[in-house]
Amino acid sequence: MRLVVDLNRCQGYAQCAFLAPDVFALHGAEALMYDPQPDDAERPQVLRAAHACPVRAITVEDESLTPATGRAGGPRVG
Numbered sequence: 813m814r815l816v817v818d819l820n821r822c823q824g825y826a827q828c829a830f831l832a833p834d835v836f837a838l839h840g841a842e843a844l845m846y847d848p849q850p851d852d853a854e855r856p857q858v859l860r861a862a863h864a865c866p867v868r869a870i871t872v873e874d875e876s877l878t879p880a881t882g883r884a885g886g887p888r889v890g
C-alpha cells in the first residue's frame with residue numbers, strides 16, 4: 813500500500829504516530845516522518861491513523877483498487 817501525508821496540512825497532532833507507530837513518527841514538535849510504502853500488514857493501523865487525523869492530511873492509495881490498466885481489479889469501495 814502507498815500513502816501520502818500533506819505536510820502543509822499536518823499540524824503535528826501526532827494521532828497517526830500514536831495509532832501506527834511503525835509507520836509514522838514525530839521528530840521534534842512538528843516534523844513528521846513516515847513510511848510512504850508500509851507493509852500491507854500495517855493497513856488497519858494506517859487506516860485508523862488516516863481517519864483519526866484531525867486535518868485529514870493522510871491519503872491512503874490502495875494499489876489493488878487503482879491498477880495501471882484503469883480497470884478495477886479489487887473489490888469495490890463505496
Ligand code: SF4
Pocket residue numbers: 817821822823824825826827828829836844864865866867868869870
Ligand atoms: S495525525 Fe495528521 S496532523 Fe497529526 S501528525 Fe499525523 S498527519 Fe499530522
